[in-house]
Amino acid sequence: MNIQDSLTRNIMSEEVETAKQQTESTEKDLLMDKLQAEFGEDILKAYESFGMKTIVVNHDRILDIMRFLKEDPQLNYHFLTDLCGIHYPDNAGAELGVIYHIHNFMTNTRLRVETFFSSENPVIDSMTSLYPAANWMERETFDFFGIIFEGHPNLKRILNMDDMDYHPLLKQYPLEDKTREDKNDTMFGR
Numbered sequence: 001m002n003i004q005d006s007l008t009r010n011i012m013s014e015e016v017e018t019a020k021q022q023t024e025s026t027e028k029d030l031l032m033d034k035l036q037a038e039f040g041e042d043i044l045k046a047y048e049s050f051g052m053k054t055i056v057v058n059h060d061r062i063l064d065i066m067r068f069l070k071e072d073p074q075l076n077y078h079f080l081t082d083l084c085g086i087h088y089p090d091n092a093g094a095e096l097g098v099i100y101h102i103h104n105f106m107t108n109t110r111l112r113v114e115t116f117f118s119s120e121n122p123v124i125d126s127m128t129s130l131y132p133a134a135n136w137m138e139r140e141t142f143d144f145f146g147i148i149f150e151g152h153p154n155l156k157r158i159l160n161m162d163d164m165d166y167h168p169l170l171k172q173y174p175l176e177d178k179t180r181e182d183k184n185d186t187m188f189g190r
Contacts, residue, residue: 054113062098080102
């Protein structure tokens with residue numbers, strides 16, 4: 001390979017990378033423009049973390065927003081990759097949350113959708129009508145966080161015992177059992 005071929009390859013590679021960045025930028029603008037036009041104040045925040053676009057939305061409109069993201073022909077987020085619960089006990093009024101990861105296979109883009117609500121009323125709309133795969137993920141989130149998915153066809157515990165009266169991933173329990181007598185902390189340098 002001569003120098004001219006090498007320079008041509010480098011220039012072509014840079015042009016491809018620039019085009020890819022412009023496409024990604026256009027997709028981000030399109031996404032935010034469409035969401036702002038359709039939902040306005042219900043889109044609370046948008047940012048990018050580790051290369052993944054993230055939007056934080058009003059939990060009262062989550063079903064409408066997710067339906068829009070799925071059914072809009074330009075956005076086309078047809079695949080629910082994951083959903084999980086999260087608990088921030090110090091975040092007054094928005095202690096609990098649900099995080100959705102959705103994927104557009106056509107453009108190979110992913111989007112994280114986050115929504116938060118009070119632990120006093122841990123109820124959110126179920127996504128099973130849009131994404132049937134949400135069924136077991138919502139059951140797991142209910143089991144571990146106590147989040148109630150309104151409209152879920154069979155919301156019950158999936159991994160823990162039915163007679164458990166608590167949800168183990170809520171951060172409301174001490175990390176260590178203070179009643180244990182068999183544990184001598186002096187052995188561990190405490």
